Amino acid sequence: MTKTTSPLAFVDSFDDERTGLPGIDLPWLKTLRRDGIERFKGLGMPTPKLEAWKYTRLKPLEDTSFQPVTDEDGMAALDHVPSLLPDPGGRPRLVFVNGRMRPNFWIEGDLPDGVHLDCLRDVLLRAPDWAESYIGSLTGEDAAALVQLNTAMMDTGFALRVDPGVIVETPIEVVYIGGLTDRPVAYFPRNLIVLGEGAQATVVKHHVGMGVGAYFANAVTEIDIAQGARLNHYEVQAESRDATHLGAVNVRVAKDATYDSFTLSIGGRLSRNEVSVRLEGQGAHAGVNGAYLMRGSEHCDNTTRIEHLAPNTSCREIFKGVLDDQSRAVFQGRIVVNREAQGTDGHQLCKTLLLSTGAEIDAKPELEIYADDVKCSHGATTGQIDETALFYLRSRGIPEALARNLLVQSFLGEALEEIADENIREAFTNKVLHWLPAACFLSEEWRDA
Amino acid sequence: MAATTETLAQVQEMADDKYKYGFVTDIDSENAPKGLSEDIVRFISAKKNEPEWLLEWRLKAYRHWLTMPEPNWAKVGFPAIDYQDSYYYSAPKAVGDGPQSLDEIDPELLATYEKLGIPLKEQEMLAGVAVDAVFDSVSVATTFKSKLEEVGVIFCPLTEALEKCPDLVKKYLGTVVPYTDNKHATLNSAVFTEGSFVYIPPGVRCPMELSTYFRINAKNTGQFERTLIIADKESYVSYLEGCTAPMRDENQLHAAVVELIALDDAEIKYSTVQNWYPGDENGKGGIYNFVTKRGACRGRNSKISWTQVETGSAITWKYPSCILQGDNSVGEFYSIAITNNRQQADTGTKMIHLGRNTSSKIISKGISAGHADQTYRGLVKMSPKADGARNFTQCDSLLIGDQCGAHTVPYIESKNKSAIVEHEATTSTISEDQLFYLRQRGIPVEAAVALVVNGFCREVLQQLPMEFAVEAQKLVGISLEGSVG
Structure with missing residues (x-):
C-alpha cells in the first residue's frame, strides 16, 4: 500500500x-x-x-x-x-x-x-x-x-x-x-x-x-x-x-x-x-495535565492548545513523561492569550525522563501572548534519573531496580497530584506502578512508608 | 503585572523620537543594472576579480535559489519581495582609485561617518578598535592593519582575502552555512558583495576588538555581506558588528551571512548592535533584516558566544546558532530584542549538540511595545552522541501596551538520556527564588525586583565589549525596571 x-x-x-x-x-x-x-x-x-x-x-x-x-x-x-x-x-x-x-x-x-x-x-x-x-x-x-x-x-x-x-x-x-x-x-x-x-x-x-x-x-x-x-x-x-x-x-x-x-x-x-x-468567560479555569510512559518503539504525542479569550482566566498544565527503550514522545503545548484576556495567569510545565539511549523527546512549549497584564510561564526539562538520588537510596540498602522505580514514581507524582479525586488518583497511580519494571511489586511495601 | 506609567512614557518618548541616523548621502553609485540574473552574478564576480571556483559556487547558489520557496514559518508578515526590483551591486565611485588614507576618502562620506559617530578621524577615542567600515558594500577604510599583521591576524575584506589567502577562504567558505541552507542565505551566496574575513593563527589572542560598521546607503540596494571568521587552535577573537541605516521609504532587503569556525581550544565572541532603520510609526519603510549567522565549534574545548542587541529593522529574521561538534565545546547566546511601533522580530538561536560534554546557554530578553510583534524561536538539539551535554535556556518577555505581542516558540529535541535540557520562559515574572533570596536578606520587594531586573539585563549587556555597551545601553534606553516584574 x-x-x-x-x-x-x-x-x-x-x-x-x-x-x-x-x-x-x-x-x-x-x-x-x-x-x-x-x-x-x-x-x-x-x-x-x-x-x-x-x-x-x-x-x-x-x-x-x-x-x-x-x-x-x-x-x-x-x-x-x-x-x-x-x-x-x-x-x-x-x-x-x-x-x-x-x-x-x-x-x-x-x-x-x-x-x-x-x-x-x-x-x-x-x-x-x-x-x-x-x-x-x-x-x-x-x-x-x-x-x-x-x-x-x-x-x-x-x-x-x-x-x-x-x-x-x-x-x-x-x-x-x-x-x-x-x-x-x-x-x-x-x-x-x-x-x-x-x-x-x-x-x-x-x-x-x-x-x-x-x-x-x-x-x-x-x-x-x-x-x-x-x-x-x-x-x-x-x-x-x-x-x-x-x-x-x-x-x-x-x-x-x-x-x-x-x-x-x-x-x-x-x-x-x-x-x-x-x-x-471571565474567571474560567483549565487544568490540562497528563503523563506518558512509553517503551518499545511506542510513540506518544500530546498536543495542547489553551486559548484565553476573556479577562482573569487561568490555566495550569503539567505533563510528565518517562521514556524507555526506543520510544519517542512529543509534547507541543501552546498557551494563547488574546488581547481581551488581561489578568491571565498561565503556567505550563513539561518534564521528561529518558531511561534509555535511543529514547527521544521532542518538546515545543509555546507562549503566544497579546495582552500585557499577564503572568505566564512555561518550563521544559529533559534528563535522566538523578545519579545522586539513586546513590542515596542504594546506600540505604534499596536494590537498584527498586530505587529506580521509586525515583520514576516520585517523578511522576508531581503530575498525578493534579488529579483531584482521590480514588481516581489511586487508580492512575496503580496503572503507573504496573507499567514499571517487575520490581515495582516490591515497591508497594515502600509506597505507604 | 502592568508596565509602570514611567516605562510607558519612556516608550512613547522613544516612539516619537525621530530616527536619529536617518539621512541620505548623495554619492554617485556605480550600480549594476536593476534585477537579478546569472548575468548579474557574473557581473558581481567579475567586478571583484574573483577566481573561477567562486563564480561557479555563486552560480550554483543562484540556480538553487531559483528552486527554493520563500520561508514562511516565521511569525512575520510582509508583502512578497520583488527580487527584480533591487540593485545587487553598488559601489561608491571613489573605490576605483582605492583610497590610501583618510584624506582621499570622499569628504561627504567622512561626514556621514561623523554624523553616525564612527570616529575614523578620532581613532584614539576607540582605543584599540580596528574599523573595517563598509559603505554600501565596498570597504573604504581599514585601520590598525599593521598591528594585527604583527601577530599574524588576517583581518580584511573578503575580496582581499581571496587574493591574500585563497586557500583559507576556499577551505572554509560555505562550510558552516552551505549555499543550499535557506532562501536568504542562498541569495547571499549568489550575490554577496562584501564582508569581512578574519583569521586568527594558532595560539594568538587577538590584541584588539575587531569591529565592522555596516551601512546601507544607496537607494534600493540590498546589502549582502558575508563574514567569515576562523579562530585556529588556542586562539581568541572578539568581533563587533554594529549597524545604523539612513531613513528611506522603500523596504530594503538585507540578507547577510556570518560563518564562524572555532578549532581546538579556540574562542570566538561575536557581538552585534543592530539598529537599522525600523520604518516609521505606521510601519512604512524599514529594513528587512534576514540574516543567517552560524558558528561551528569544530575543535575540542572550543567556544562561540553570540551577543546581540536588536533594536532596529522593520523585520528581523535572525537565529545566530552554534553547532557544537567538538567535545567539551561551549555555545552561548545572549540577546536583547526591542521592538516598537510596527516592527516585527522573529529571532532566537539554535544549539546543536553533537559532541560529548558540550554545553550551551541561552539568555533571551524580549521587549515588545506599540504594535510590534516579537517571537523567540529557538532549537536545542541533543544528538545521540552528545553524552553529558547540558543546556540552559531562559527567555523573558515584556509587553508594553495592549496592542503588541510576545511569543515564545522553543523546540527541544533530545535523543540522549544523559543530556540535560532546561528551558524556562516567563512573561512578566521574576523567579521566585531570586526574590526570596534577596528578601530574606532584608531587601524590600520593590528594590529586589529592581535589583534582579537590573542585574539580569546587565548580564546580557555585560557580554558586550565596552565600546558597544555604551551604545547598547542607550538603545535599550527604555526603562529596564518592570521589564521582568
Missing part, C-alpha cells in the same frame, strides 16, 4: 448509508458527514510537513488499510471488562467493544435526576435536535483533517448531559475496548459532554486494547461547560501495542467554570492526544 492511497482508503470506504451507522435517517447528519469527508479529502492525511505534525508521522495509517467495524467485530467475546475503577458497584459504566456498545455490560448506576447518559446512536434517536446543536459546534468547520474524518465516519460514542445545578458525585466510566479481532479495523467515537450552569461531573475514559491486532481509534470529544460548572475529565490510553490512537478533545469553558483533565498514556504503537480548550 503506498502513502497516497491510505487516506483515500477512508474516502473510498465512505458510505453515509452504511447499515448500522448511527443517525442514518437524519438529513443534517448526512450533510455533516459529507462535508466532513470532502474537507478531509481536501486536507489529506497530516504529514510532518505541517508544523503541528512536525514530530509525528502517521506511518501505521500509511502502511495499513483499515476497515470499518462490522457487527461481528463489535460482538467479540469478552470475559471481563477491564474497568479502571475497582468494584464498579453502583457506578455508572458504559462499555464499547470495537466501537459497538455492549448493553449487557452497561451499568446504569444510581445517577441523580437530570443526568442523561446515552450512547451516540440512542441520542440521535431520542434527542436529534439537541445532538444537532452540539455535534460539530466546538470543532468548527475549519477543524483539522482527523476531526473532519471523525465527523464523516462517526460510528460510536456517548453523550452525557447534566442539567443545570445537578451535581454528579460518582465518576462515570466509559470503557472503549479495541482489538479482539483479526482484521485491522477502524472506529470513530464521537463523544459529547454538556454541563449546564453550576453542574458538576466526573468522567473517566478508558481506552484499552485487548488482544494483539492492529486497529485504529479516531476519537473526538466535544465538551461544553456552562457558567460555574465543573468537569473532571480523566483518561487512560492503554491501547494494544499495534494500535493507533488519535484523540481530539475540544472544550469550551464559560464564566467561572472549570475544566480539569488528566491523560495517562501507557500504550499504543502510535498515539496522539490533542486537547484544545477555549476559556471564553
Whole structure:
C-alpha cells in the first residue's frame, strides 16, 4: 500500500448509508458527514510537513488499510471488562467493544435526576435536535483533517448531559475496548459532554486494547461547560501495542467554570492526544495535565492548545513523561492569550525522563501572548534519573531496580497530584506502578512508608 | 503585572523620537543594472576579480535559489519581495582609485561617518578598535592593519582575502552555512558583495576588538555581506558588528551571512548592535533584516558566544546558532530584542549538540511595545552522541501596551538520556527564588525586583565589549525596571 492511497482508503470506504451507522435517517447528519469527508479529502492525511505534525508521522495509517467495524467485530467475546475503577458497584459504566456498545455490560448506576447518559446512536434517536446543536459546534468547520474524518465516519460514542445545578458525585466510566479481532479495523467515537450552569461531573475514559491486532481509534470529544460548572475529565490510553490512537478533545469553558483533565498514556504503537480548550468567560479555569510512559518503539504525542479569550482566566498544565527503550514522545503545548484576556495567569510545565539511549523527546512549549497584564510561564526539562538520588537510596540498602522505580514514581507524582479525586488518583497511580519494571511489586511495601 | 506609567512614557518618548541616523548621502553609485540574473552574478564576480571556483559556487547558489520557496514559518508578515526590483551591486565611485588614507576618502562620506559617530578621524577615542567600515558594500577604510599583521591576524575584506589567502577562504567558505541552507542565505551566496574575513593563527589572542560598521546607503540596494571568521587552535577573537541605516521609504532587503569556525581550544565572541532603520510609526519603510549567522565549534574545548542587541529593522529574521561538534565545546547566546511601533522580530538561536560534554546557554530578553510583534524561536538539539551535554535556556518577555505581542516558540529535541535540557520562559515574572533570596536578606520587594531586573539585563549587556555597551545601553534606553516584574 503506498502513502497516497491510505487516506483515500477512508474516502473510498465512505458510505453515509452504511447499515448500522448511527443517525442514518437524519438529513443534517448526512450533510455533516459529507462535508466532513470532502474537507478531509481536501486536507489529506497530516504529514510532518505541517508544523503541528512536525514530530509525528502517521506511518501505521500509511502502511495499513483499515476497515470499518462490522457487527461481528463489535460482538467479540469478552470475559471481563477491564474497568479502571475497582468494584464498579453502583457506578455508572458504559462499555464499547470495537466501537459497538455492549448493553449487557452497561451499568446504569444510581445517577441523580437530570443526568442523561446515552450512547451516540440512542441520542440521535431520542434527542436529534439537541445532538444537532452540539455535534460539530466546538470543532468548527475549519477543524483539522482527523476531526473532519471523525465527523464523516462517526460510528460510536456517548453523550452525557447534566442539567443545570445537578451535581454528579460518582465518576462515570466509559470503557472503549479495541482489538479482539483479526482484521485491522477502524472506529470513530464521537463523544459529547454538556454541563449546564453550576453542574458538576466526573468522567473517566478508558481506552484499552485487548488482544494483539492492529486497529485504529479516531476519537473526538466535544465538551461544553456552562457558567460555574465543573468537569473532571480523566483518561487512560492503554491501547494494544499495534494500535493507533488519535484523540481530539475540544472544550469550551464559560464564566467561572472549570475544566480539569488528566491523560495517562501507557500504550499504543502510535498515539496522539490533542486537547484544545477555549476559556471564553471571565474567571474560567483549565487544568490540562497528563503523563506518558512509553517503551518499545511506542510513540506518544500530546498536543495542547489553551486559548484565553476573556479577562482573569487561568490555566495550569503539567505533563510528565518517562521514556524507555526506543520510544519517542512529543509534547507541543501552546498557551494563547488574546488581547481581551488581561489578568491571565498561565503556567505550563513539561518534564521528561529518558531511561534509555535511543529514547527521544521532542518538546515545543509555546507562549503566544497579546495582552500585557499577564503572568505566564512555561518550563521544559529533559534528563535522566538523578545519579545522586539513586546513590542515596542504594546506600540505604534499596536494590537498584527498586530505587529506580521509586525515583520514576516520585517523578511522576508531581503530575498525578493534579488529579483531584482521590480514588481516581489511586487508580492512575496503580496503572503507573504496573507499567514499571517487575520490581515495582516490591515497591508497594515502600509506597505507604 | 502592568508596565509602570514611567516605562510607558519612556516608550512613547522613544516612539516619537525621530530616527536619529536617518539621512541620505548623495554619492554617485556605480550600480549594476536593476534585477537579478546569472548575468548579474557574473557581473558581481567579475567586478571583484574573483577566481573561477567562486563564480561557479555563486552560480550554483543562484540556480538553487531559483528552486527554493520563500520561508514562511516565521511569525512575520510582509508583502512578497520583488527580487527584480533591487540593485545587487553598488559601489561608491571613489573605490576605483582605492583610497590610501583618510584624506582621499570622499569628504561627504567622512561626514556621514561623523554624523553616525564612527570616529575614523578620532581613532584614539576607540582605543584599540580596528574599523573595517563598509559603505554600501565596498570597504573604504581599514585601520590598525599593521598591528594585527604583527601577530599574524588576517583581518580584511573578503575580496582581499581571496587574493591574500585563497586557500583559507576556499577551505572554509560555505562550510558552516552551505549555499543550499535557506532562501536568504542562498541569495547571499549568489550575490554577496562584501564582508569581512578574519583569521586568527594558532595560539594568538587577538590584541584588539575587531569591529565592522555596516551601512546601507544607496537607494534600493540590498546589502549582502558575508563574514567569515576562523579562530585556529588556542586562539581568541572578539568581533563587533554594529549597524545604523539612513531613513528611506522603500523596504530594503538585507540578507547577510556570518560563518564562524572555532578549532581546538579556540574562542570566538561575536557581538552585534543592530539598529537599522525600523520604518516609521505606521510601519512604512524599514529594513528587512534576514540574516543567517552560524558558528561551528569544530575543535575540542572550543567556544562561540553570540551577543546581540536588536533594536532596529522593520523585520528581523535572525537565529545566530552554534553547532557544537567538538567535545567539551561551549555555545552561548545572549540577546536583547526591542521592538516598537510596527516592527516585527522573529529571532532566537539554535544549539546543536553533537559532541560529548558540550554545553550551551541561552539568555533571551524580549521587549515588545506599540504594535510590534516579537517571537523567540529557538532549537536545542541533543544528538545521540552528545553524552553529558547540558543546556540552559531562559527567555523573558515584556509587553508594553495592549496592542503588541510576545511569543515564545522553543523546540527541544533530545535523543540522549544523559543530556540535560532546561528551558524556562516567563512573561512578566521574576523567579521566585531570586526574590526570596534577596528578601530574606532584608531587601524590600520593590528594590529586589529592581535589583534582579537590573542585574539580569546587565548580564546580557555585560557580554558586550565596552565600546558597544555604551551604545547598547542607550538603545535599550527604555526603562529596564518592570521589564521582568
